[in-house]
Amino acid sequence: MDFFASQDAARKKTSLLLFYFALAVFFIIVAIYLAVAFFFVYQGSKTGQLSPTPIWDFELFGSISAVTLLVVICGSLYKISILRSGGARVAEMLGGKLIPVSTNNFLEKRFLNIVEEMAIASGVPVPPVYLMEIEKGINAFAAGFRPDDAVIGITRGSLETLNRDELQGVVAHEFSHILNGDMWLDLKLVGFLHGILLIALIGRSILRGSSRSRNSKNSGGAALFGLVLVLLGYIGVLFGKLIKSAVSRQREYLADASAVQFTRNPHGLAGALKKIGGLAAGSLVDHSKAEEISHMFFSNGLKASWIGLFSTHPPLADRITRLEPAFNGNYPKVLRSQVHEPDEERIDKAKSRVKVKQPFEQMPKGAAVIALAILASDPKNITRDIGTPLREHMEYARQLLDSLPTQVREAASDPFGARAVIYGLLLDPDEAVRSQQVEQLKNAADQAVFEATKSIFPLMLSLEEEMRLPLMDLAMPSLRSLSLDQFRRFEENISSLVRIDKRVSLFEFTLQHVIVRRLERNFITPPRSITEIDSIRDVAEEISCILSLLANLGHESVEASLAFSGAAATFNRPGSTLHYMNREECKDIRLADILNRLANLSPKVKQSLITACFQCLVHDKQITMKEAEFFRLLVYALDTPLPPWVKI
Amino acid sequence: MGTGTVVMLVILAIIVFGIFFIVSIYNKLIQLRNRFKNAFAQIDVQLKRRYDLIPNLVETAKGYMKHEREALEAVIKARNQASGAMEKASADPGNAQAIQGLMGAESALTGTLGRLFALAEAYPDLKANENMMQLSEELTATENKVSFARQAFNDAVMAFNTAREVFPNNFVAGTFGFKEAQLFEIKVETEREAPKVSF
Numbered sequence: 001m002d003f004f005a006s007q008d009a010a011r012k013k014t015s016l017l018l019f020y021f022a023l024a025v026f027f028i029i030v031a032i033y034l035a036v037a038f039f040f041v042y043q044g045s046k047t048g049q050l051s052p053t054p055i056w057d058f059e060l061f062g063s064i065s066a067v068t069l070l071v072v073i074c075g076s077l078y079k080i081s082i083l084r085s086g087g088a089r090v091a092e093m094l095g096g097k098l099i100p101v102s103t104n105n106f107l108e109k110r111f112l113n114i115v116e117e118m119a120i121a122s123g124v125p126v127p128p129v130y131l132m133e134i135e136k137g138i139n140a141f142a143a144g145f146r147p148d149d150a151v152i153g154i155t156r157g158s159l160e161t162l163n164r165d166e167l168q169g170v171v172a173h174e175f176s177h178i179l180n181g182d183m184w185l186d187l188k189l190v191g192f193l194h195g196i197l198l199i200a201l202i203g204r205s206i207l208r209g210s211s212r213s214r215n216s217k218n219s220g221g222a223a224l225f226g227l228v229l230v231l232l233g234y235i236g237v238l239f240g241k242l243i244k245s246a247v248s249r250q251r252e253y254l255a256d257a258s259a260v261q262f263t264r265n266p267h268g269l270a271g272a273l274k275k276i277g278g279l280a281a282g283s284l285v286d287h288s289k290a291e292e293i294s295h296m297f298f299s300n301g302l303k304a305s306w307i308g309l310f311s312t313h314p315p316l317a318d319r320i321t322r323l324e325p326a327f328n329g330n331y332p333k334v335l336r337s338q339v340h341e342p343d344e345e346r347i348d349k350a351k352s353r354v355k356v357k358q359p360f361e362q363m364p365k366g367a368a369v370i371a372l373a374i375l376a377s378d379p380k381n382i383t384r385d386i387g388t389p390l391r392e393h394m395e396y397a398r399q400l401l402d403s404l405p406t407q408v409r410e411a412a413s414d415p416f417g418a419r420a421v422i423y424g425l426l427l428d429p430d431e432a433v434r435s436q437q438v439e440q441l442k443n444a445a446d447q448a449v450f451e452a453t454k455s456i457f458p459l460m461l462s463l464e465e466e467m468r469l470p471l472m473d474l475a476m477p478s479l480r481s482l483s484l485d486q487f488r489r490f491e492e493n494i495s496s497l498v499r500i501d502k503r504v505s506l507f508e509f510t511l512q513h514v515i516v517r518r519l520e521r522n523f524i525t526p527p528r529s530i531t532e533i534d535s536i537r538d539v540a541e542e543i544s545c546i547l548s549l550l551a552n553l554g555h556e557s558v559e560a561s562l563a564f565s566g567a568a569a570t571f572n573r574p575g576s577t578l579h580y581m582n583r584e585e586c587k588d589i590r591l592a593d594i595l596n597r598l599a600n601l602s603p604k605v606k607q608s609l610i611t612a613c614f615q616c617l618v619h620d621k622q623i624t625m626k627e628a629e630f631f632r633l634l635v636y637a638l639d640t641p642l643p644p645w646v647k648i
Numbered sequence: 649m650g651t652g653t654v655v656m657l658v659i660l661a662i663i664v665f666g667i668f669f670i671v672s673i674y675n676k677l678i679q680l681r682n683r684f685k686n687a688f689a690q691i692d693v694q695l696k697r698r699y700d701l702i703p704n705l706v707e708t709a710k711g712y713m714k715h716e717r718e719a720l721e722a723v724i725k726a727r728n729q730a731s732g733a734m735e736k737a738s739a740d741p742g743n744a745q746a747i748q749g750l751m752g753a754e755s756a757l758t759g760t761l762g763r764l765f766a767l768a769e770a771y772p773d774l775k776a777n778e779n780m781m782q783l784s785e786e787l788t789a790t791e792n793k794v795s796f797a798r799q800a801f802n803d804a805v806m807a808f809n810t811a812r813e814v815f816p817n818n819f820v821a822g823t824f825g826f827k828e829a830q831l832f833e834i835k836v837e838t839e840r841e842a843p844k845v846s847f
Contacts, residue, residue, distance in 0.1 A: 063653045067660060074664055082675065089679065098686040100693045102793075415690060415800065416793040448792040481690055483803030486796075 008603045013185060013247070020243055021192040025072050028199065028232050029065045035228040036064060068199065075198030080191035086521075087144025087151035087183075088128065090296075094141075094287050096130030096153050101478040102414040107159040111167060112413075115152055117401060118171050120470050121393035122179060122262070123641040125518060126477045127152050131159070136281040138162065138272065140298040142174040145187060146639055148518060150178045157281060161334060162272050169259055169269030170298055176258035177296070179641060181603075182251050186296055189247065193240045200233020248295035248312040256319055264391040270323040273299065277316050277331030393643040400470055400644075405459040408471070411452065415482060418475040419445075419490055420452035424460045425468055425511060426497040427453075433501045440500055445493050465625055469632055470644070472511055476518060484523050491516055506553075506626055510633040513592060517637075532602040536609075539601065540577035542594045543609060546634065548581035549589060550616045554627040557582070563619035567612040595637040606638050673820045680811050681742060684804035684829060688741035690797035691832070695734050695754075698790045702727045702761075705783045709764070712774035719764050726757040741801075744830035754834050761787075798832050805829045 037060065082089060088098075099108050112129055119126040124147040135155035144150030152174055162170065177183065206226030260266045276283045276299050285301035294301050295312040313319075320327045401409065411417030423441060428434045441450050463471070482490060494515065498508040533539055551564040561580050568578045581589075601609065613634060617627050635642040706720050713720065730753035737746040765784070768774055775781075808829055812821040820826075 059653070063657065066657060070661070070664065074668065078668065078671065088682075092678075092682045098689060100689045102690070102693050104693060104697060414793060416796045446796070448796075452789075452792075481687065481800060483687070483800040484807070485803050486800055 017185075017188060017192065017243065017247070021196070021240065024196065024236050024239055025068070028196070028236050029061075029068045031232050032068060032228065033061050033064050035225065035232075036060065039225060071198055071202065072195035074195075076191040076195035079194035080187060083143075083187045083190060084145050086149040087142070088130075088149075090143035090293060091130035091141075091151050091153045094130075094132060094153065094285070094290065094293070095134070096132050099129045099131050100481070110164065111154060111159055111171075113401075114164065114168050114171050116474065117394060117397045118168070118175050118262075120397035120400065120473060121643055122175055123635070123643045124148070124150070124175070124178065126473055127178075128477055128480060129154065131156065132285070132287070135285055135287070137284040137286075137301075138276045138279060138281075138299070139283045139285050139301055140170050140174055141293065141296040142177045142183065143186075143293065143296055144178070144183055146183075147178050147641055148639055149521060150183065155285065157279070158272075161275055161279060165265060165268035166272035166275065167268075168263055169265065170272050172259035172262040173255050173269060173298055176255045176262065177251070180251070180254060180258065182255070183296075185247065185251070186293070189244050189295070190293065193237060193244060196233060196236040196240055198233075200230050200237060203227070203229025203231075203233055244295060245312050249314050251295075252313050252319070253322070256322065260323065262391070263394065266323040270320050270327070273316055273320050273323070274327075274331055275334050277320075278334040396644055397470075400467060401474075404463075404467070404471070404474075405456075408456055408459050408463075409474070411456055412471060412475040413478055415478045416449065417452055417456075418478040419449050419493075420456055421460075421471060421475045422479070422490075422494065422511070422515065423449070423453045423497065424457045425472065426494065426508060427457055428501065429461075430501075436500050437497050440496055441493065444489075444496060466628075466644075468507065469510070469629070472514070476515075479515070479519060480522055482519070487519055487523070491519075506629055506633070509591065510629060510636070513595065513633070514636050517596075531600070533597075533600050534602045534605060536571055536605060537577055539598060539605075542598055543612075544578045544581065545586075545589045545591075545594055546598070546609075547578070547612060547616055549586050549591075550613055550627065550630055551580075551619075552583045552586050553630055554617065554622070554624055555620055559620060563616045566619055567616035570612045570615050571608055595634075598634075599637055599639065601638065606640060610635065610638070610640065670820055673817050674824060677808070677811060677817065677821060677824075677826050680804070680808040681826065681829075684801060684808050685741045687797070687801040687804045688738065691794060691801055692734065692738045694790055694794045694797055695730075698787065698794065699727055699731045699734075701783060701787055701790065705780070705787065708777060708779050708783060709768065709774060712771045712777070713767065716764075716767050719760070719767055722760045723757075723764050726753070726760045729753045730757045742827065742829055744828065747830040747832055751830075751832060751834060758834060798834075802831050802833070805831055 037057065091098075099112060101112060103109055103112070108131065115129055116126050127142075127144070127150045130151055130153045132153060132155045136157045137155055138158045138161055139155045140158055141153045142150055143153065152171065154170075158167065158170065203226045207223055207230060208226075210223040210226060256269060259269050263269070283297070283299035283301060285297065290297075290301045297313070299316065300311060300313045317327070317329055404412075408421060412421045423445065427437055438454075441453065445453075479490075494512055498504055498512055504512075536543065547564050547567050548560075551560040551567070554560075555563050560583070564580045571578075598609070613631060617623055617631055632642070702723065706723055709716075710720060730750070733746070733750040733753040737743070737750040740746060768780075811817055812826050812828065
């Protein structure tokens with residue numbers, strides 16, 4: 001299944017879930033009504049007068065459904081609003097502590113490296129990593145609403161017990177949750193469940209309240225009512241959990257399968273699962289909130305449930321057998337004291353030293369990379385690549401990371417130096433413009449950052465053009481730890497660097513747009529409800545602009561219009577709604593606004609837009625660096641994980 | 649529906665709204681508190697780096713500055729104290745006393761280090777020592793990073809403290825025991841010289 005199809009399927013599944021939950025809520029309402037009606041009859045018989053209420057009282061039913069619905073909807077919305085605000089909140093809820101990107105701890109650093117490689121290989125922003133310091137079990141989770149506010153959580157036990165391959169398997173598993181749209185599903189699941197749970201919680205507090213005031217007249221009735229609510233609530237939750245667990249188990253198999261697809265190494269993942277089986281602490285997560293997001297974990301975070309139906313994860317042996325059919329069911333005992341492999345650090349270091357010596361020139365460069373990629377893949381299949389990084393991408397990412405000068409890489413992984421890296425990327429190769437920029441930086445930027453920029457800029461001159469955007473990605477996690485004031489100042493400096501030569505190049509625009517958009521989300525919660533745009537007609541104007549721009553970037557006058565119409569023809573209903581704009585008209589396009597609007601497209605529309613753009617790109621069988629960069633900008637703006645282009 | 653039911657529903661709605669309001673304030677405060685605690689982790693990393701560099705620095709200097717035993721010992725002592733204070737602070741960055749303790753220890757350390765560098769001026773051989781140059785360069789870079797991380801921490805603390813004090817958050821903060829967080833500032837008697845790098 002490709003990225004867009006699974007994103008779409010996740011949304012469709014949500015509506016099915018919504019239907020089930022609506023059904024559950026309806027039954028709960030009816031049951032509560034019956035309980036209340038029964039209570040009135042009982043009350044009437046006790047006081048001797050006959051019940052004034054007939055058994056079917058619409059007024060009573062109306063108010064009961066209103067109250068119940070209010071409770072359920074409020075409960076769901078509340079939980080969803082918390083989860084929506086980003087994965088960081090979930091991680092913090094579970095007692096996770098952010099691992100600083102500049103950490104000196106070997107185990108933490110290694111894990112961050114693995115996450116970075118995986119992120120670059122799959123084309124998602126590098127997610128922040130949270131460490132659950134006190135957890136001894138082997139477990140991990142991915143949380144967040146969209147790929148770009150996702151976080152990865154990992155237990156201390158995993159870091160200490162697993163080797164690099166196994167950790168890579170775990171990270172790949174978590175990434176496929178991100179790429180398969182599971183987080184979207186999770187959000188709704190937990191939200192709906194919480195709404196029903198709230199009924200039980202209210203019932204419990206009524207029960208508690210009535211037991212405290214034992215002598216009041218109605219307390220018997222209230223207690224009974226409370227009991228009914230508790231029962232109904234928990235029965236509802238029970239069914240909810242059944243649904244949740246069933247969905248979750250399927251998603252786990254899917255995530256395992258995609259993880260193997262990414263790493264092409266089933267043994268890493270299987271090894272991690274085996275260690276869970278052999279470790280005394282297993283995959284337990286010892287946190288009171290763990291139950292709530294149990295389905296987001298890598299492996300069962302809770303004590304084994306009494307029946308498999310409620311388990312959010314398939315049995316370990318089952319998962320291992322799918323990866324290694326020869327598995328005999330024996331888990332070698334793992335003791336935490338044995339598992340630390342002191343040799344690994346040396347091996348890791350030795351490896352990277354060897355890697356650096358390998359010339360990066362072995363990789364095809366610039367435009368060549370892209371041309372080769374196209375020969376390998378049919379233009380119409382471009383969307384197949386999205387969300388499915390392969391071993392090659394992973395190796396490419398690793399080579400790319402290794403080929404970066406150490407000083408640059410170190411700077412990028414530290415909030416202080418990361419700004420210098422970004423400033424360095426923006427410094428113009430042209431001497432005259434650059435001296436103006438340097439002057440500007442000297443006045444506006446922090447003195448020490450200015451020095452740092454000066455010292456790493458010469459190293460960055462030697463970077464390949466296609467490494468500039470991955471470098472920006474690499475700097476992102478550290479930039480996230482800027483405070484609001486620091487971010488504002490950084491933003492101003494970027495914008496003045498970009499504008500100093502009175503023209504904004506595509507690369508400069510991309511850098512500025514992506515950085516500001518991603519970092520702003522740290523401080524400003526995105527608007528509450530973004531409705532997805534599901535029709536091409538609604539964004540015909542925007543799509544026309546994008547396609548025309550792309551056509552004019554890579555082609556001359558007539559060819560450009562041909563490229564445009566070729567691209568327009570890929571849409572299902574070849575649009576009379578789309579219109580071509582020539583080079584002059586393209587100059588008036590307000591790109592930032594357009595990209596912001598297009599970010600709200602539904603997965604299906606995104607898919608057709610990307611297909612169209614790619615068609616436009618390959619019209620003349622040649623992709624220039626500019627075209628490639630614009631395409632990157634577009635997939636960034638659409639939050640679409642496109643792996644780097646490599647020869648496959 | 650009767651008037652009674654309507655009134656009840658309205659009251660219920662108001663209560664629900666009130667609870668939501670309080671919960672959202674509470675969550676906001678938690679979020680801000682987590683943010684400054686995370687910001688402290690950045691300081692923590694850099695300070696640790698600094699504490700690791702100092703013994704090497706002293707070791708290198710010892711060979712040249714035989715007559716400055718006192719100054720060297722003072723640096724090591726201040727470093728150990730600061731390291732202990734940092735452990736306490738990083739266990740709970742929300743604890744104002746721990747942060748104050750760290751501030752004091754850090755100021756003392758910066759002071760003794762400044763004195764050591766001033767004394768080192770009298771030893772041209774030491775200044776020319778490659779190891780020493782590298783160490784002091786790295787120390788300067790680390791200090792820059794510390795001050796940047798400190799700024800981010802202080803901004804986050806400020807945001808938390810403001811959110812804690814404004815109406816009506818102050819009631820929520822008071823009820824749930826959100827304590828005022830301490831800014832992390834380093835005061836040294838002698839103004840630190842700005843690092844000089846020429847290119």
